[in-house]
Amino acid sequence: MRDSLDAADRQRFAGSYAHRKSALSHLAxxxxxxxxxxxxxxxxxxERGDGAHVVDVDGNRFIDYALGYGPLILGHTPPSVIAAIQNELSRGLRTASVHRGEAELAELIxxxxxxxxxxxxxxxxxEAIQLALRVARAATGRVKIVKFRANYHGWADGIHVGNAIGQDGASALGQDPQAAQSVTLLDWGDAEQVEAVLDSSFAAVIVEPVAINGGCFEPPAGFLERLRTATQRCGALLIFDEVITGFRLALGGAQERYGVTPDLSVLGKALGAGLPISAVSGSRAAMEVLSSGRLMHRGTFNGNPLSVAAAIACLEELRDGHNEIYARMDAFAGRLCRFLSDRATLRGVPxxxxxxxxxxxxxxxxAAIETLRDTAQVDKENTLLFTGALLREGVQTLPRGLCYLSAAHSLADIEATEAAIAAAVDAVAHAKAA
Ligand SMILES: Cc1ncc(COP(=O)(O)O)c(C=O)c1O
Structure with a gap:
């Protein structure tokens, strides 16, 4: 794949190029x-967002599937969320105060x-992952954690290991190599490995129940159920990292979709509809160390009223519309997936x-990418180039190729996206032939 449209890009995205140059002087x-x-x-x-669309500083409009890296499940301008934030603002900021909203939101969750x-x-x-791991260690009196390769649980030193296939160990410059010593890395989807390793020295198994960060892999049949049984057998907690899947795969997240209930769930992204809020939720037994006040839980901005107001409005809308919203988002994602695969096959584009x-x-x-292990074959540079080709056709995804649907995407957006995909695939096919 070739980045062939550079001169035209410089004109079309002139404001963004100019910003990048000047921003570098003081913004790291x-x-x-x-x-x-x-x-x-x-x-x-x-420059601004509007429903499922964004407009850049050069006036280019894009259908947006990046959605703020996931949180904007109701799009960029959900009226109920914006009204709730405005109402909250009219009462002052009330940062770090005890307020009614936080208990109301916990009840809604x-x-x-x-x-x-x-x-x-x-x-x-x-932060929520850090809190969940601390809860698990405090609740069990144990230290060791099972984590799966190519699952991502945030960037803290103690868990930021094995984030890609073929990359065990700490992957960030400056990371304390000792901090994740209590983490055992296993292969996601392989319940036998967990059953073989897990014993009474483990505090928890943490898992992305659907490997979205690895490349959108659903759990193999029985995998989550076997994690549930194996953790219960040895007294370890099962933690579902539902930062992405929570409120996205179903109102009740992956645990509702697959019918497996963990001890602790980590929620984030879509919870706040775009405002910063995350949570650790769990059974009364698992959360006892927190609910008794024995485990330190601190943070100036925790439960801030603006984010809480946005989250309440978001969950109410998802709760009231869930029968329709999730089916439509799934159908649209499936349609785009099929269209892209068919078009790429037709034009011989990899x-x-x-x-x-x-x-x-x-x-x-x-090669075909059927399993998480196959992702070692992904050409990351060409993936960036292809999402760049989509951007030129008016479709924004995450640069690494992950796309999210929102309740704000319409059938017209999907049809326009298919036209953009066809044009991007054709552009790559032409460049290959040239
Ligand atoms: C599954 C998962 N867990 C945890 C995190 C960390 O969340 P945050 O970026 O809000 O710190 C992410 C972020 O993308 C994620 O995808």
Missing amino acids: FGVSSTPRATQRPVAIVM AACVPSAEQTSFVSTGT VRARQAGAALQIFAAE
């Missing part, structure tokens, strides 16, 4: 989270998520797609 790396700078042909600078009898709030998924509910992963790869 020009962005506030490293992957945002990987977008091709340039990290586009957003309990009504939606099977495992969520008790909930504690933090701001980010990374691009592939996988779907898991309302999420879709695009890969550039010569």
